[in-house]
Amino acid sequence: AQKVTQAQTEISVVEKEDVTLDCVYETRDTTYYLFWYKQPPSGELVFLIRRNSFDEQNEISGRYSWNFQKSTSSFNFTITASQVVDSAVYFCALTLNNAGNMLTFGGGTRLMVKP
Amino acid sequence: NAGVMQNPRHLVRRRGQEARLRCSPMKGHSHVYWYRQLPEEGLKFMVYLQKENIIDESGMPKERFSAEFPKEGPSILRIQQVVRGDSAAYFCASSLTGGISGYTFGSGTRLTVV
Numbered sequence: 172a173q174k175v176t177q178a179q180t181e182i183s184v185v186e187k188e189d190v191t192l193d194c195v196y197e198t199r200d201t202t203y204y205l206f207w208y209k210q211p212p213s214g215e216l217v218f219l220i221r222r223n224s225f226d227e228q229n230e231i232s233g234r235y236s237w238n239f240q241k242s243t244s245s246f247n248f249t250i251t252a253s254q255v256v257d258s259a260v261y262f263c264a265l266t267l268n269n270a271g272n273m274l275t276f277g278g279g280t281r282l283m284v285k286p
Numbered sequence: 287n288a289g290v291m292q293n294p295r296h297l298v299r300r301r302g303q304e305a306r307l308r309c310s311p312m313k314g315h316s317h318v319y320w321y322r323q324l325p326e327e328g329l330k331f332m333v334y335l336q337k338e339n340i341i342d343e344s345g346m347p348k349e350r351f352s353a354e355f356p357k358e359g360p361s362i363l364r365i366q367q368v369v370r371g372d373s374a375a376y377f378c379a380s381s382l383t384g385g386i387s388g389y390t391f392g393s394g395t396r397l398t399v400v
Contacts, residue, residue, distance in 0.1 A: 175328075177328075204386055208391075214375060214393070214394055214396065215391075215393040215394060216329075216377065216391045216393075216394070218390075218391070221386070262328055262329070264329075266386065268385075268386070272381070272384065272385055272386055272389065273319060273331040273334060273342070273345075274319075274321075274329070274331065274379075274389075275331070276321075276328035276329045276330070277328055278327060278328045279327070279328050
């Protein structure tokens with residue numbers, strides 16, 4: 172069975188601070204995909220990134236960056252120079268590489284960015 | 287190119303009533319997944335359907351909940367005799383082949399049971 176743990180339930184930062192959201196996963200499969208989603212106060216799920224297990228390169232997209240480390244089963248997400256609009260709940264998720272892919276979600280991290 | 291459409295966005299039901307949630311997948315997608323998000327929690331898988339077939343319902347509560355995806359029309363998640371504990375956000379996702387390709391979530395339906 173798969174498991175995703177987001178140990179930080181809530182983080183509060185002041186605008187312009189950098190913040191890292193942790194994600195640790197468990198799976199016995201060697202082929203899998205990892206995701207990050209943002210859920211703003213309006214409630215929808217906003218896709219941020221998908222990474223497969225064979226691609227350990229870190230990724231940067233604007234102020235967002237992701238650090239994937241198979242050795243520690245972690246897929247952490249960093250927001251640089253945070254902004255108030257980044258305030259949301261962020262979910263990390265895992266799925267296996269087979270048909271009928273269901274996503275296993277972590278419990279989410281609520282990020283509050285104060286002006 | 288419409289995404290995954292869920293309606294209604296908000297649904298209020300009294301205890302004991304039935305709730306019907308609809309999900310129209312992206313054009314060309316024939317695989318649908320339903321997830322439930324209880325307050326302050328992450329999403330939990332409920333059921334996976336292809337057209338006219340339930341493939342995996344391992345996450346569905348044993349009673350009162352059912353899902354269908356007919357040959358024509360949207361997928362329906364049906365909750366009979368709703369209770370307060372059913373209050374949650376219900377999300378639908380669709381994919382092209384059942385795999386990762388094009389896996390897309392709808393905006394969700396927020397069910398409130400009063």
